Amino acid sequence: MTETLGVPAHDAGLIVERPELTVGIVHAISRPTGLELDLLARRPLDRRDASERQADIRAGRTGPPAAPRRLLPPYDEGIDLRVGWLDQSGRAHWEFGSWSSSSGDHFEGTHGPSLRTVLALPPLFDHVPVVFAWPEIGFPETVVDLSLPDRATVERDTISIWDAPLRVGRPPDPLRHRVGGLDVDEPAIEAGRIVAAPRVLSRDGDAAVVLTRLTAVGTALSVEILSVAGEERARAAMAGDYPPSRPPPSVPDPGYLRTRGPGAAIAAVHDRDAVWVEPHTCSFGGDDRAYRATAEFVLSRPAGDVLTLLVAWPSAGLPDVCVDVPVLGFG
Known part of the structure; x- marks a missing residue:
């Protein structure tokens, strides 16, 4: 078994706060072998009751228009949040990890639907631009620059x-x-x-x-x-x-x-x-x-x-x- 204690790469907390979606870092750990990023995204709670939802469906009222794709390809197989990182040339590398989801609370509750993903990124040091996209709900592509530990610190402090x-x-x-x-x-x-x-x-x-x-x-x-x-x-x-x-x-x-x-x-x-x-x-x-x-x-x-x-x-x-x-x- 090769489990290691890596170096904390972020204090965690919300890094994206928009009306359509919030995204927070649950955990981020740097190791010489890669960056582990544990993220949780949450949509706002739908305050409509069942009759209001049915009325919207009958009236043909749909959600917001799709957000434009700039870093995402014109077509992809995703239907929810996509997460990637930008290299020095600005090219997006989209990553896929483990996923879990929750439908959220009843309309009178507190928490909206959520998605949690744990991603294994390549070894990254000093900083990395992380990109989020979910065009289907009108959430625009958003880039957040994360500060990371340097290579020397990660190599020195990672331990079995x-x-x-x-x-x-x-x-x-x-x-x-x-x-x-x-x-x-x-x-x-x-x-x-x-x-x-x-x-x-x-x-x-x-x-x-x-x-x-x-x-x-x-x-x-x-x-x-x-x-x-x-x-x-x-x-x-x-x-x-x-x-x-x-x-x-x-x-x-x-x-x-x-x-x-x-x-x-x-x-x-x-x-x-x-x-x-x-x-x-x-x-x-x-x-x-x-x-x-x-x-x-x-x-x-x-x-x-x-x-x-x-x-x-x-x-x-x-x-x-x-x-x-x-x-x-x-x-």
């Missing part, structure tokens, strides 16, 4: 997760364990700000847990955790994700959250309280040689400038550990 520093402690004893978290919808992470660098949270043998992103959105923290394992620990992790029969408990159970998977579980620790949280989203996969899981959690921001996490991945054979994560701009 197996060699990265590991600073952990034993959990306090005793601890009061409970299930908690914020009773809110998924926060608008594309409008937040990165407040901690990626770091290894737990590691033993060929299993590791990595904090890949910590984003502040108002009073909430969005936490992305990567869990990876190889060989015997991969087989154990896969077996832990497919128990024979394990229905969820009828009441909140911290022990269930700690062990159910996929991947590692986390709790926020304050004084002698450990508050376990369910992931908002998660994905996992692998085989008997390599396992990988990604999960996103939502926590309350700490009162001070340090977030203390209790990290557990018993199915992969990792002991419970506590990690103090400095949180930039808090306190």
Whole structure:
């Protein structure tokens, strides 16, 4: 497994704000092998109710006229947001990565339809003009110049997760364990700000847990955790994700959250309280040689400038550990 901690390339947040569309950077990481760009685009919420929409259809009222194509070819197979970058000659290179989408809230809600994409761009340093296009909704081609780390910094600071520093402690004893978290919808992470660098949270043998992103959105923290394992620990992790029969408990159970998977579980620790949280989203996969899981959690921001996490991945054979994560701009 060749997982690496790259160099944060952007503080995140909204970089395009137009009536038709907003686009924000969720995460941007530079490595010698390329630039990883995690983007989330959101359209405005359609405030029409069902009868108003039907009336518009009967009246033949359609959306705005298509925006002109200048960098896009005259015809392409896209039907939604396209993302690319410009080389020194001004030529656009359109990129395609993983996609996920949400239809958004009811017309009386808050969030409109969204698209999220993770793109693997070639190695780029110093700066890059990123171009966005969605002509079908009237969104004009928009170029945003992103400042990036220089090549020397990226080559010096990129490190394998197996060699990265590991600073952990034993959990306090005793601890009061409970299930908690914020009773809110998924926060608008594309409008937040990165407040901690990626770091290894737990590691033993060929299993590791990595904090890949910590984003502040108002009073909430969005936490992305990567869990990876190889060989015997991969087989154990896969077996832990497919128990024979394990229905969820009828009441909140911290022990269930700690062990159910996929991947590692986390709790926020304050004084002698450990508050376990369910992931908002998660994905996992692998085989008997390599396992990988990604999960996103939502926590309350700490009162001070340090977030203390209790990290557990018993199915992969990792002991419970506590990690103090400095949180930039808090306190």
